[in-house]
Amino acid sequence: MSSRPEILFPLFAGLETLDGIGPKTAQNMAGLGVEKPRDLLFTLPHSGINRAVRGSIREVEAPTTVTVEVEIGEHQPAARKGGPYRVFVRDAQTSFQLVFFHARGDYLKKVLPTGQKRLVSGRIELFDGVGQMVHPDHILRADEAADLPAFEPVYPLTAGVTQKVMVKASGAVLERAPVLAEWIDPALKAREGWPNWADALRHAHRPAAIQELSPEHPSRVRLAYDELMAHQLTLALARASRRKQRGIATVGTSALQNKVLAALPYQATGAQTRAIAEISADLAAPQRMNRLLQGDVGSGKTLVAFMALLVAVEAGGQGVMMAPTEILARQHLEGLQPLAADAGVALELLTGRDKGRDRAAKLARLASGDIQILVGTHAVFQDDVQFHDLRLSIIDEQHRFGVRQRLQLGAKGRAVDVLVMTATPIPRSLALAQYGDMDVSVLDEKPPGRQPVKTALISNGRLDEVIDHLRGAVAEGRQAYWVCPLVEESEVVDMTAAEERFKILRAALGEGIVGLVHGQMPPAQKDAAMAKFVAGETSVLVATTVIEVGVNVPNATIMVIERAESFGLAQLHQLRGRVGRGAGASTCLLVYQPPLSETATRRLKVLRDSEDGFKIAEEDLALRGAGDLIGTAQSGLPRFRVADIERQTGLMALAQSDARKLLHDDPALTSEQGQAARVLLWLMEQDKAIRLISVG
Known part of the structure; x- marks a missing residue:
C-alpha cells in the first residue's frame, strides 16, 4: 500500500x-x-450551548442563552438611524424584547409576523428589569423546531x-x-x-451534553489515542528501520574502564552504573545504537560518556564526542583529559580553529587510528575528516544538532552507534513525543560531594546589599557569575545592559576583578574573558546567557541572575547549575523587578524550592505549554489536533508501547490490525512512516 x-x-x-x-x-x-x-x-x-426549549425566560438566570416559544407582539422601528429596532414578545409567563441594530424593518416583519408564534433562541440579558434578547441566534417556525439541536456544539x-x-x-x-x-x-x-x-x-x-466535550470522555480519549498512536507508530518504524541497518558489535573488555573507575576519588552512582550497562549492551548488539542520555545539571554525564567511548577503544575502534560550541568542546576536553590519562588513551581536540599543518597532522593521526578519542565541534562533519575505525559518536546538547546532522555523522563510520546527551531535563511526555524513536537512559542521582545550592529571591531594590555581599565573597577568594537580563530579543540591547552592569561592578569592586562576556563579542575575546575567569584571574564574570551550558568553574559559588522573571524555568535551572560544582557552599540569588505576575511568582518559587530538574521541567511544561517549551517550529514536535501532550502523558506512553508491540508482532504490518494501522498512518498524514514500511 x-x-x-x-x-x-x-x-x-x-x-x-x-x-x-x-x-x-x-x-x-x-x-x-x-x-x-x-x-x-x-x-x-x-x-x-444548551438549546433545550424552556417554558419561560423566568426559568433561567440572566445573562445566559435560552430557547423559548413566544407570541409576537408589536414592532417598534428605530427612532433614529442605527438605533435599536424592538419587537415585543411574550412567552408563557412574561414579556420581553427582541432587539436588532441596523436591521431592515420589512425583513423583520416577514420573519417575526405580529400575532404568530415563533421559537427564539439567544442570549437573554436584563436592562432595568426588562428582558432583552439582542439579535437572536435562531428564529424558527413550529414546524422547523426539530432542526434545532438540544445541545449545539461551538467550534473554533x-x-x-x-x-x-x-x-x-x-x-x-x-x-x-x-x-x-x-x-x-x-x-x-x-x-x-x-x-x-x-x-x-x-x-x-x-x-448531547456538556460532559461529552470533556477531554476525558471516551470518544475524545479514543481520538487522542489514535493521533498519538499514529505518531508513535512513525517513531517506532523509524526505530525499527534504523535497527535493521546492521551495526558493528562493539564489545568492550572492561580493562580500560576498570583503570578509570579505580582511579576515581568517588564511587559511580547507581544511575551512572545502570546507564553505562545499558549503553555497553547496545554497543555489543549487532544493531545500531540510538540512545538518549538524559541527565540533570551535575548528574555526571561526562563519566558515562567517557566509559562508552572506552568501550569503543577497548574493541579496537575510535570514538568521537561533539559539542555545539568551541567553549564547550574545550570543556569536554578538560573534563576528559584526567580520565584519559588514567586510562592511557590518546585524546585530541578538533575545532574550526585548527588550520594548516596542525590540522593536517591531526587528520593523519585520526585516519591512522593513533587518535583514539576525538572531541570536537561540528568541524568534525567536514568531508576531509576521516576516521580509521569510528564506532561511537556522542552528541552533546541534542537540540542544537538537527536530525540531519545526526545522520551525516552516522555516515562517517560504516555503522556508527549514536549516543545523544542532553543536560536539559525533558518532561516525560515531551521526551516520548520528540525522542520516541530513541532508547532513553536517565541519570537521576547526583554524584556524592555535590553541594546543594541555596536559592533566594531578592527584589532589585536591594541590589546594593547584593553588591556588598559580593565584595565580601571576593575578599575571601570566591568567584561569582552575574547574569544580565534578556532584554527584548535584541542582542545589542542585551550588550548595553551587560556593559552597564560591568561598569557599575567594576567601580564598586575595583579594576581587574570583573570580566565581561556577551553575544556581540568576537569569539577570541569571549574565550579570553572566559579563560581568565576559569583561571581565577577575574573574580566576577558579568555575562548574558552565553554561559548557560556547560561552563565548569568549581571555585565559583555565587550566581546572581538579574531580572530573573524574564527567564524560563529551564534556563534558570541551567544557570544555577553553573555553581555548586566545588566543595564550597553555593548560593543563587534571583533578583526580580516587582511587581511580579502570578505566573512569575510561581515560577521563581518552584525554582527556590526544588533542585530536581525533572520536577522543574514538568512544572515548566504545565506553566508554558509544549510549543513554548521547546519552540515548536524548530523542534519537529508534531501538532496534535485532539491530543493534549501536556495532560495526556499516560496515553502517550500507552501509545508508544502499543506501537512497539504491534511492530514487534507484525513488522511489515500485514495482519488485519497491521493493515488497519496502515490506513491510520495515511489518515494521520504520516507519509514518512509509510515510506519506511515500503522500504522495509
Whole structure:
C-alpha cells in the first residue's frame, strides 16, 4: 500500500466538494489549519450551548442563552438611524424584547409576523428589569423546531468562518467518514470502553451534553489515542528501520574502564552504573545504537560518556564526542583529559580553529587510528575528516544538532552507534513525543560531594546589599557569575545592559576583578574573558546567557541572575547549575523587578524550592505549554489536533508501547490490525512512516 487507500479519498478531496463551502470560505478556513475535509474531521468543538426549549425566560438566570416559544407582539422601528429596532414578545409567563441594530424593518416583519408564534433562541440579558434578547441566534417556525439541536456544539472560528458554516461543514464531513477497520487492540478497546472510530467522531462533533466535550470522555480519549498512536507508530518504524541497518558489535573488555573507575576519588552512582550497562549492551548488539542520555545539571554525564567511548577503544575502534560550541568542546576536553590519562588513551581536540599543518597532522593521526578519542565541534562533519575505525559518536546538547546532522555523522563510520546527551531535563511526555524513536537512559542521582545550592529571591531594590555581599565573597577568594537580563530579543540591547552592569561592578569592586562576556563579542575575546575567569584571574564574570551550558568553574559559588522573571524555568535551572560544582557552599540569588505576575511568582518559587530538574521541567511544561517549551517550529514536535501532550502523558506512553508491540508482532504490518494501522498512518498524514514500511 504505497499510495493512499481509496477508502480515504473523500477525506482528502478539495474543501469545496463539501456542501456549503465555496472557494472564499475554503480559503478562510486555512486560518484554522483546515485545508481538506480530513482536517475538519479533527477540528472538534471546544464548548457547547444548551438549546433545550424552556417554558419561560423566568426559568433561567440572566445573562445566559435560552430557547423559548413566544407570541409576537408589536414592532417598534428605530427612532433614529442605527438605533435599536424592538419587537415585543411574550412567552408563557412574561414579556420581553427582541432587539436588532441596523436591521431592515420589512425583513423583520416577514420573519417575526405580529400575532404568530415563533421559537427564539439567544442570549437573554436584563436592562432595568426588562428582558432583552439582542439579535437572536435562531428564529424558527413550529414546524422547523426539530432542526434545532438540544445541545449545539461551538467550534473554533477564524475570520470569515461562522458557527453556522462550521456546523454545516462538519455535518457534511461526518457523512463522508468511511467505516474503517479497527487498528486498536480489541482488549485495550474493551478495557477502556472506547467507541469505534466513526462513532467517536460523531459523539465528539455532535455532543448531547456538556460532559461529552470533556477531554476525558471516551470518544475524545479514543481520538487522542489514535493521533498519538499514529505518531508513535512513525517513531517506532523509524526505530525499527534504523535497527535493521546492521551495526558493528562493539564489545568492550572492561580493562580500560576498570583503570578509570579505580582511579576515581568517588564511587559511580547507581544511575551512572545502570546507564553505562545499558549503553555497553547496545554497543555489543549487532544493531545500531540510538540512545538518549538524559541527565540533570551535575548528574555526571561526562563519566558515562567517557566509559562508552572506552568501550569503543577497548574493541579496537575510535570514538568521537561533539559539542555545539568551541567553549564547550574545550570543556569536554578538560573534563576528559584526567580520565584519559588514567586510562592511557590518546585524546585530541578538533575545532574550526585548527588550520594548516596542525590540522593536517591531526587528520593523519585520526585516519591512522593513533587518535583514539576525538572531541570536537561540528568541524568534525567536514568531508576531509576521516576516521580509521569510528564506532561511537556522542552528541552533546541534542537540540542544537538537527536530525540531519545526526545522520551525516552516522555516515562517517560504516555503522556508527549514536549516543545523544542532553543536560536539559525533558518532561516525560515531551521526551516520548520528540525522542520516541530513541532508547532513553536517565541519570537521576547526583554524584556524592555535590553541594546543594541555596536559592533566594531578592527584589532589585536591594541590589546594593547584593553588591556588598559580593565584595565580601571576593575578599575571601570566591568567584561569582552575574547574569544580565534578556532584554527584548535584541542582542545589542542585551550588550548595553551587560556593559552597564560591568561598569557599575567594576567601580564598586575595583579594576581587574570583573570580566565581561556577551553575544556581540568576537569569539577570541569571549574565550579570553572566559579563560581568565576559569583561571581565577577575574573574580566576577558579568555575562548574558552565553554561559548557560556547560561552563565548569568549581571555585565559583555565587550566581546572581538579574531580572530573573524574564527567564524560563529551564534556563534558570541551567544557570544555577553553573555553581555548586566545588566543595564550597553555593548560593543563587534571583533578583526580580516587582511587581511580579502570578505566573512569575510561581515560577521563581518552584525554582527556590526544588533542585530536581525533572520536577522543574514538568512544572515548566504545565506553566508554558509544549510549543513554548521547546519552540515548536524548530523542534519537529508534531501538532496534535485532539491530543493534549501536556495532560495526556499516560496515553502517550500507552501509545508508544502499543506501537512497539504491534511492530514487534507484525513488522511489515500485514495482519488485519497491521493493515488497519496502515490506513491510520495515511489518515494521520504520516507519509514518512509509510515510506519506511515500503522500504522495509
